[in-house]
Amino acid sequence: MDTAGYLSGQILIALPAIGDPRFERAVVFLCAHDAEHAMGLALNRRVEGLRLGDVLDQLSLPCPEARRREAVLLGGPVQKERGFVLHSDDFRAEDGSTLTPPGGLSCTPTREALEALSRDAAAPRRSRLALGYAGWGPGQLEQELRRNVWLTCPSDETLVFDTPPAQLWAASLRRLGVDPSLLTAEAGEA
DSSP: OOOTTOOTTEEEEEOGGGOOGGGTTOEEEEEEESSSOEEEEESSOEEEEEEHHHHHHHTTOOOOGGGTTOEEEEOOSEEEEEEEEEEETTOOOTTSOOBOOTTSEEEEOSHHHHHHHHSTTTSOSSEEEEEEEEEEOTTHHHHHHHTTOEEEEEOOHHHHHHSOGGGHHHHHHHHTTOOGGGOOSOOOOO
């Protein structure tokens, strides 16, 4: 498949003009993007009061003590009960469900990834658990990009895993050389 012009493996940064409160100041990693759809995980919204240890306990899986208090992200408004593990590319689900976009990060939507997180030796080197995802139908994301409601930037482990979620929107914009304090939802005329 020709992937030229598609943004799998990139990060979307919501601009103030997005007009959708579900995506206000959102930072979304695009796990998949092609002519038929786009699918991503919001990286900067936490599920309040829920930690990785809570999720693994609910699934009767052990949780390494060092990971028990890791935040769980709200990946998006679609299928909020479904888990997705965004991780370094050193893990692949045996069932072939791991999405491997360019850039060194992968996404696995199966219990196998959660089982790996429960065992330090099998776990990916870096990971975050998200519940739900953001999805777009054919041409929908492209239309939003033409309306200038998203900026894109390359993703990398440092930005995704080392930046606190509350600081990720501003950090992503600064990476592009954009001062977040100068952005406005107001449109101008030339």
